[in-house]
Amino acid sequence: MSISMYHASVPTMIRALNNLAAVLEKGAQHCEARKIDPSVLVNARLYPDMFPLVKQVQIASDTAKGAGARLARLEPPGYEDNEATFPDLIERARKTVKYLETLKAEQIDGSEDRTITWKAGENTRSMQGMPYLLNRVLPNVFFHCATAYDILRHNGVEIGKQDFLGKL
Numbered sequence: 614m615s616i617s618m619y620h621a622s623v624p625t626m627i628r629a630l631n632n633l634a635a636v637l638e639k640g641a642q643h644c645e646a647r648k649i650d651p652s653v654l655v656n657a658r659l660y661p662d663m664f665p666l667v668k669q670v671q672i673a674s675d676t677a678k679g680a681g682a683r684l685a686r687l688e689p690p691g692y693e694d695n696e697a698t699f700p701d702l703i704e705r706a707r708k709t710v711k712y713l714e715t716l717k718a719e720q721i722d723g724s725e726d727r728t729i730t731w732k733a734g735e736n737t738r739s740m741q742g743m744p745y746l747l748n749r750v751l752p753n754v755f756f757h758c759a760t761a762y763d764i765l766r767h768n769g770v771e772i773g774k775q776d777f778l779g780k781l
Contacts, residue, residue: 618725621719622684622746626677626754627713633673633758634706634777636765636772640666642697643770651699668766670702674709675758680750681713683729684742685720700722 644651651700664672671694682689690712696702724742731738740749762777 617722618684618742619716619719619721620729622631622721622750623681623716624742625751626681627710628711628779629754629758630673630677630706630713631776633761634703634710635669635779636762636770636776637653637670637703637706639697639772639776640765640770641703643765644699652697654765654768654770655698655702657768659760659764659767663760666689667702668695669757669761669764670705671696671752676707676757678709678733678752680682680746680754681716681721683731684724684727685716685747686724687716687720698736722743 631762641651643649655667656665664771671692674692675689677691679689692705692708694706725746727742727744728739744749759777762772764773
């Protein structure tokens with residue numbers, strides 16, 4: 614039995630972003646309960662040369678919506694990257710989930726051998742669909758979701774592995 618490109622991509626990214634939104638909600642609650650200025654955590658980073666929480670969420674969102682659109686032969690929706698608060702970040706994750714939920718299996722299945730092309734800064738890159746999904750997209754989504762989780766955990770938010778994985 615094989616797994617379809619749709620089932621390997623869209624539900625997996627939706628789950629990751631829903632879990633990210635839940636972790637961000639806990640971050641907001643942590644700030645409120647401890648009277649911490651939320652902007653401190655929104656702009657926190659694990660190391661000076663790493664992106665802050667806000668950028669981790671934006672990249673996870675951009676990677677997921679971009680991949681879903683490209684695999685479906687659509688133009689990815691553009692978001693402004695103007696989030697500055699926990700509610701903004703939570704809404705960004707949820708908006709991305711809503712977009713992914715519009716994609717159908719018949720749009721994405723069969724993309725495993727299709728050439729996927731995207732811009733990365735000034736560069737244009739291309740890969741076949743399956744390696745694009747498995748070797749670039751999913752690791753990138755998980756990296757940025759995990760880094761967002763790690764920033765919050767490092768700053769005392771009471772979250773654990775189950776929060777990252779979500780309910781099965």
